[in-house]
Amino acid sequence: MKKRNIKNLKLTLWSATLAVMLFTACHSPKNAGPDYSWVYDNIEFDMPKVKEPVFPNNSINITDLGAVADGQTLNTEIFAKAIDMMVAKGGGRVIVPAGIWMTGPIVMKSNINIHLEDGAMVRFSDNFDLYPLVESSFEGIMTWRCQSPISGRDLENIAFTGNGVFDGNGQAWRPVKRGKMTANQWRNLVKSGGTLEDNDSYWWPTEQAARGYIISNRNNLPQLETYEEFLEIKDFLRPVMVSLINCQRVLLDGLTFQNSPAWNIHPLMCQDVTIRNLTVRNPWYSQNGDGLDLESCKNVVIYxxxxxxxDDAICFKSGRDKEGRDRAIPTENVIVKNNVVYHGHGGFVVGSEMSGGVRNVHVSDCTFMGTNIGIRFKSTRGRGGIVENIYISNINMIDIPTEPIRFNMFYGGKAPVLDNGESSTSLIESDAPSVPVTEETPLFRNIHVKNIVANGFGNAALFMGLPELKLENVVLENAILQAPKGFSIIDAEGIVLKNVKIIRDSGPALTIFNSNNITIKDFDFNKNVAEPGLAVSGRSSGNIDIQKTDFNNPDKDILLVNGATNETIGW
Known part of the structure; x- marks a missing residue:
């Protein structure tokens, strides 16, 4: 009797399980993908769920329209025709099968998903004539640039999905510095054509591109006025590879974006953006070869x-100087989770064009390996704007050439490491006199960083504000930072260090200069170094609260110089 009851119970449970499975199969959304709800876990601010695009069940394969995958034939018109056909049906997928598909610029339209199947590579032509000058944005300024290989403006419901590759053919556009190549690579590059500038140390692909460099006073943004003036240096005006302006419900999922002429992916003034499962690549020596530049966007997830x-890998911007302040559209409500960065000038970066502000950002569970800087905040006088409410946690960093964490309000447009290996930022800049605080003064405040493990080859960390407007209310908690030199705090206020360990080879473990209201609790440092654990400098430094148990030998562990006195320290 008992065996029969057990058998009946098993049959009943199996029937119930089967019924649940059948119900789920019948009532679940078609093609339901992985569950990404974890992305919204443990967010410190009110983050709306990002809306993803939805498409009608229409599709067309570009081979049905005569596309040729020989890597030579231009398929520009085929892509345009396929997009238009899907638009006429109310939207759908443009399918790109395996093969190498050469094309000119692709102009997106609303309700279109370009889907690259396994083995598909879309490679953009290196014929500059296919890329006319258009009004666009670069480095936070509206200007004339060559048309982007992929572009879309004022669209909604768009996607790029699949497992294929978009290749921007960027080597045809980019200049190269001699110091970034081996002798053999440089010799072969020069033999390929182009022209040289700066005492033959800087290669340009065409004479027109080199002339644009000279006219622009060796900057990326030429100070020209008319379309005709820009047209004379067209080759110099490299486009970003993916330019999406004022678009809503955008999805980039699964693809590789590589070899861009300038920045790789640039969403500008977009809302409801999902960027996931991507591989974003550029040569390490690529000038302006950023990965993702998110500018003045709202409600975004990146994971x-x-x-x-x-250049910078994941970078947040919001316009440059007066133009950015007048636009007044911050980058806000953004989640960055579970990303890996290999080479780059910065792993996660804010600035330097942040004049419209950046706020409500969560960054967690990321790994940075060999980036010049790990966590990087940069700005300069003239920008204005407010960066606030940033929450960063669970970041692991190895082999960082400069600082794992850097706040630099004196950013001058240079990479953190110059071609000769020297740092481009000098702490002497902190001695610059104060200037009046105006709308042009950038403000960084209310930034929380915790659970950090990092080693670097420069300083353990650098927190540097402006003399006239301090870096405000930054909390660093649960961090182990190893580097040849220690941690410097300059022109800052309201800094909290809690459970921070500094392992340095020489110099003070922590230097505080012209900073106030600093709280240091459970601070640890290696004692096998002659220099003290804490050095305080500057007459304006004050109200530095420390624990006796952290510095139990004050004569050896604490150094007061340059006007700092015993009253500067509070026990």
């Missing part, structure tokens, strides 16, 4: 991506 690029 499960790999970056290996020539």
């Amino acid at each position: 499960n991506n790999n970056f290996d690029v020539g």
Whole structure:
């Protein structure tokens, strides 16, 4: 009797399980993907769920329209025709099968998903004539640039999905510095054509591109006025590879974006953006070879991506100087989770064009390997704007050439490491006199960083504000930072260090200069170094609260110089 009851119970449970499975299969959304709800866990601010695009069940394969995958034939008109056909049906997928598909610029339209199947590579032509000058944005300024290989403006419901590759053919556009190549690589590059500038140390692909460099006073943004003037240096005006302006419900999922002429992916003034499962690549020596530049965007999630690029990897911006302040559109409500960055000038970066502000940002569970800087905040006088409410946690960093964490309000447009290996930022800049605080003064405040493990080859960390407007209310908690030199805090206020350990080879473990209201609790440092654990400098430094148990030998562990006195320290 008992065996029969057990058998009946098993049959009943199996029937119930089967019924649940059948119900789920019948009532679940078609093609339901992985559950990404974890992305919204443990967010410190009110983060709305990002809306993803939804498409009608229409599709067309570009081969049905005569596309040729020989890597030579231009398929520009085929892509345009396929997009238009899907638009006429109310939207759908443009399918790109395996093969190498050469094309000119692709102009997106609303309700379109370009889907690259396994083995598909879309490579953009290196014929500059296919990329007319258009009004666009670069480095936070509206200007004339060559049309981007992928562009979309004022769209909604767009996507790029699949497992294929978009290749921007960037080597045809980019200049190269001699110091970034081996002798053999440089010799072969020069033999390929182009022209040289700066005492033959800087290669340009065409004479027109080199002339634009000279006319622009060796900057990226030429100070020209008319379309005709820009047209004379067209080759110099490299486009970003993916330019999406004022678009809503945007999805980039699963693809590789590589070899961009300038920045790789640039959403500008977009809302409801999902960027996941991407591989974003550029050669390490690529000038302006950023990975992702998110500018003046709202409600964004960025997760499960790999970056290996020539400039900043994941970078948040909001316009430059007066133009950015007048636009007044911050980058806000953004989640960055579970990303890996290999080479890059910075792993996670804010600035330097942040004049419209950046706020409500969560960054967690990321790994940065060999980025010049790990966590990087940069700005300068003239920018204005407010960066606030940033929450960063669970970041692991290895082999960082400069600082794992850097706040630098004196950013001058240079990479953190110059081609000769020297740092481009000098702490002497902190001695600059104060200037009046105006709308042009940038403000960084209310930034929380915790659970950090890092080693670097420069300083353990650098927190540097402006003399006239301090870096405000930054909390660093649960951090182990190892580097040849220690941690410097300059022109800052309201800094809290809690459970921070500094392992340095020489110099003070922590230097505080012209800073106030600093709280240091459970601070640890290696004692096998002759220099003290804490050095305080500057007459304006004050109200530095420390624990006796952290510095139990004050004569050896604490150094007061340059006007700092015993009254500066509070026990």
